[in-house]
Amino acid sequence: MNSLALPDVASQLNSYQDTPLKLVGMQGIALPIRLAGQPLNAYVDAGVSLDKSKARGIHMSRLYLALEALEDQELTVPLLNEVLDCFLDSHSDLSTTAHLSIKGDVLFKRPALLSQLAGWKAYPFEVNAIRSGQETRITVKLDIGYSSTCPCSAALARQLIQKQFNKDFAGKDLQHAELHDWLGSSQGIVATPHSQRSTATLTVHLAEQYNKEFPLLVLLERVESALGTALQTAVKRVDEQAFALANGQNTMFCEDAARRIHQALLEEICVQGFHLRIAHMESLHAHDAVAESAWNWGNQK
Numbered sequence: 001m002n003s004l005a006l007p008d009v010a011s012q013l014n015s016y017q018d019t020p021l022k023l024v025g026m027q028g029i030a031l032p033i034r035l036a037g038q039p040l041n042a043y044v045d046a047g048v049s050l051d052k053s054k055a056r057g058i059h060m061s062r063l064y065l066a067l068e069a070l071e072d073q074e075l076t077v078p079l080l081n082e083v084l085d086c087f088l089d090s091h092s093d094l095s096t097t098a099h100l101s102i103k104g105d106v107l108f109k110r111p112a113l114l115s116q117l118a119g120w121k122a123y124p125f126e127v128n129a130i131r132s133g134q135e136t137r138i139t140v141k142l143d144i145g146y147s148s149t150c151p152c153s154a155a156l157a158r159q160l161i162q163k164q165f166n167k168d169f170a171g172k173d174l175q176h177a178e179l180h181d182w183l184g185s186s187q188g189i190v191a192t193p194h195s196q197r198s199t200a201t202l203t204v205h206l207a208e209q210y211n212k213e214f215p216l217l218v219l220l221e222r223v224e225s226a227l228g229t230a231l232q233t234a235v236k237r238v239d240e241q242a243f244a245l246a247n248g249q250n251t252m253f254c255e256d257a258a259r260r261i262h263q264a265l266l267e268e269i270c271v272q273g274f275h276l277r278i279a280h281m282e283s284l285h286a287h288d289a290v291a292e293s294a295w296n297w298g299n300q301k
């Protein structure tokens with residue numbers, strides 16, 4: 001039997017009622033791509049709408065093959081648009097909307113706070129694109145880890161230190177050397193505040209005129225500098241001490257983190273709208289503290 005004789009079920013008539021489908025496609029296709037100059041193993045979801053309600057199915061293989069354009073190429077907005085064009089061109093009789101989603105972990109080399117060290121950090125990302133007619137909506141989702149020290153716990157710890165100071169030094173002449181030693185001891189600094197590993201998940205809608213490579217590094221640098229306490233990679237004690245200082249000077253409730261990032265993203269010109277979700281994985285509680293914020297976002301999550 002040659003290929004011409006193979007039955008083509010997808011092109012048969014739909015035997016169900018006339019029901020167009022919002023999205024039909026494939027999920028979790030493995031694909032090697034490049035992002036921010038790094039090769040990475042991505043997972044891709046590809047789909048189109050099935051508007052022709054009498055058609056039985058779409059042509060999955062045409063979507064799959066269109067993804068070849070992304071193989072080992074730097075992922076850019078024009079390249080993404082090319083693939084979406086191909087999805088719609090190959091389904092011109094069936095579909096008016098095309099969907100493409102690419103996820104993975106992008107690695108960036110991040111410098112230590114003070115020493116010359118640097119190390120790799122993984123940032124989970126997701127690029128989502130929907131083409132409807134001439135309009136393409138592209139969003140970039142990025143998880144950024146940081147440390148948050150509880151401001152309430154810091155104030156409570158300071159109060160305990162003051163109490164201890166009153167107990168140890170009430171009515172005494174203050175001697176510089178004695179006080180210096182006291183400050184360096186756990187009998188003096190009797191309490192420490194708690195910190196937690198925290199995550200900011202931002203989803204940004206890229207400005208329509210943005211037409212280049214994906215601005216992941218730009219976004220994460222803006223967010224990390226707004227927070228001041230990014231998770232570190234390689235550290236020596238000198239870096240760890242700088243991290244302790246950064247945490248002490250940047251104590252944060254989840255609300256504070258959400259507001260800092262919100263303000264920082266408003267300054268980013270490649271962003272047309274955003275949604276952000278903050279999660280502080282509490283060390284005081286067995287549950288998380290969360291906050292959300294959005295700008296120019298509508299009702300979507």
Ligand SMILES: Nc1nc2c(ncn2[C@@H]2O[C@H](COP(=O)(O)OP(=O)(O)OP(=O)(O)O)[C@@H](O)[C@H]2O)c(=O)[nH]1
Pocket residue numbers: 008010056057058059060061062
């Ligand atoms: N539409 C559809 N196809 C599926 C599904 N699951 C598996 N497939 C298979 O995807 C394969 C590729 O489909 P097509 O793109 O229509 O393949 P084709 O008819 O050889 O290719 P064209 O000639 O370009 O239409 C077929 O073998 C389908 O059976 C499904 O749920 N829906």
